[in-house]
Amino acid sequence: MSKSSHIHNVYAHNETGDIIHVSQAESGRNGYFCLGCQCILIAKKRNILIHHFAHDAKDVKKIGMCTFSDETYTLHEIGQKYQVLMLNLIL
Numbered sequence: 001m002s003k004s005s006h007i008h009n010v011y012a013h014n015e016t017g018d019i020i021h022v023s024q025a026e027s028g029r030n031g032y033f034c035l036g037c038q039c040i041l042i043a044k045k046r047n048i049l050i051h052h053f054a055h056d057a058k059d060v061k062k063i064g065m066c067t068f069s070d071e072t073y074t075l076h077e078i079g080q081k082y083q084v085l086m087l088n089l090i091l
């Protein structure tokens with residue numbers, strides 16, 4: 001198993017509790033937290049193709065591998081956008 005099998009999420013909570021996309025994040029450890037386990041996430045945006053948030057290795061050792069996937073959140077968000085779109089069409 002390589003490291004690439006680890007789940008890489010593109011959404012995280014910021015310090016104020018808002019959900020942000022990795023594109024809005026500053027690379028590094030800047031107060032980002034996992035939507036699943038609330039552990040510290042590190043925005044990985046330097047010298048890599050796909051920007052994502054990664055768990056702090058220390059936390060993963062403590063709690064084991066987090067299996068939260070933000071696919072669930074993404075689907076939810078798409079649903080919300082679709083709903084807004086439908087409302088705009090109706091109104």
Ligand SMILES: [Zn+2]
Pocket residue numbers: 034035036037038039055066067068
């Ligand atoms: Zn997590």
